[in-house]
Amino acid sequence: WGVGWRRARMSDKKKNILVLFDVDGTLTDPRLPIREDMLQMLEQLREVVWTGMVGGSDLPKQQEQIGMDVLDRFDFCFPENGLQAFKMGEKLASQSLVGYLGEKKLQEFINFCLHYIADLDIPIKRGTFIEFRNGMLNVSPIGRNCSQKEREDFYEYDKEANIRKTFVEALQARFVDWNLKFSIGGQISFDVFPVGWDKTYCLNHVREYGFSEIHFFGDKTFEGGNDFEIYESPETIGHSVSSPADTLRVVSELFLSN
Numbered sequence: 035w036g037v038g039w040r041r042a043r044m045s046d047k048k049k050n051i052l053v054l055f056d057v058d059g060t061l062t063d064p065r066l067p068i069r070e071d072m073l074q075m076l077e078q079l080r081e082v083v084w085t086g087m088v089g090g091s092d093l094p095k096q097q098e099q100i101g102m103d104v105l106d107r108f109d110f111c112f113p114e115n116g117l118q119a120f121k122m123g124e125k126l127a128s129q130s131l132v133g134y135l136g137e138k139k140l141q142e143f144i145n146f147c148l149h150y151i152a153d154l155d156i157p158i159k160r161g162t163f164i165e166f167r168n169g170m171l172n173v174s175p176i177g178r179n180c181s182q183k184e185r186e187d188f189y190e191y192d193k194e195a196n197i198r199k200t201f202v203e204a205l206q207a208r209f210v211d212w213n214l215k216f217s218i219g220g221q222i223s224f225d226v227f228p229v230g231w232d233k234t235y236c237l238n239h240v241r242e243y244g245f246s247e248i249h250f251f252g253d254k255t256f257e258g259g260n261d262f263e264i265y266e267s268p269e270t271i272g273h274s275v276s277s278p279a280d281t282l283r284v285v286s287e288l289f290l291s292n
């Protein structure tokens with residue numbers, strides 16, 4: 035599917051509707067490759083509406099799950115919640131945490147975290163206390179290269195000790211006007227990213243097209259889940275699904291039944 039094919043698709047008569055999909059748990063089973071029946075559904079759907087995918091992981095991870103031709107399978111692809119963006123396979127502007135904060139503020143934040151961790155009195159510490167990712171920092175008081183057993187022990191310990199919760203409160207107080215969001219989602223760490231850099235970020239790339247409806251399909255649509263904000267957004271019509279099979283069912287009912 036080359037550039038010419040994509041240009042042809044641009045001029046197709048499709049409904050002025052965009053249908054966006056989360057990846058893990060919605061298009062695929064968590065961390066697994068997409069199934070053939072889902073690929074077929076996406077191809078049919080693309081004949082009648084505009085399609086897109088938005089996921090938290092980066093493009094190489096999405097290529098592993100959806101295929102190396104993932105950019106050709108949707109009209110819009112949004113790795114990293116849209117910090118990276120592709121329209122008809124062509125790259126749009128990208129954004130990064132260092133671009134947003136600048137090196138000086140980023141270091142101020144990192145230095146505060148490292149001092150804070152140095153002063154922590156916890157049962158064990160290992161290495162990689164801060165992991166720098168394109169769109170976020172992941173901060174871990176025990177360190178990300180702890181063993182699986184140490185990870186599980188820390189998780190249990192932190193339920194009582196609230197090390198991460200107290201750390202986040204200190205950061206919120208110190209960086210109160212920095213427009214940052216803190217998310218304690220896993221076992222040993224928390225994520226730090228600018229407010230709005232959840233999946234709603236990708237909507238910035240599609241407003242200019244004036245879609246009459248933007249549908250979003252996701253499985254973690256509950257509060258605290260990473261689909262919550264875009265599912266609840268007044269700009270989207272949200273669909274909460276329980277599995278890829280459920281996605282197939284609802285999409286077929288809504289868009290492919292006649």
Ligand code: M1P
Pocket residue numbers: 172219220221222223224225
């Ligand atoms: O998906 C939830 C979190 O999973 C990991 O957290 P942890 O290593 O603490 O279990 C990290 O990938 C984190 O970024 C993510 O939010």
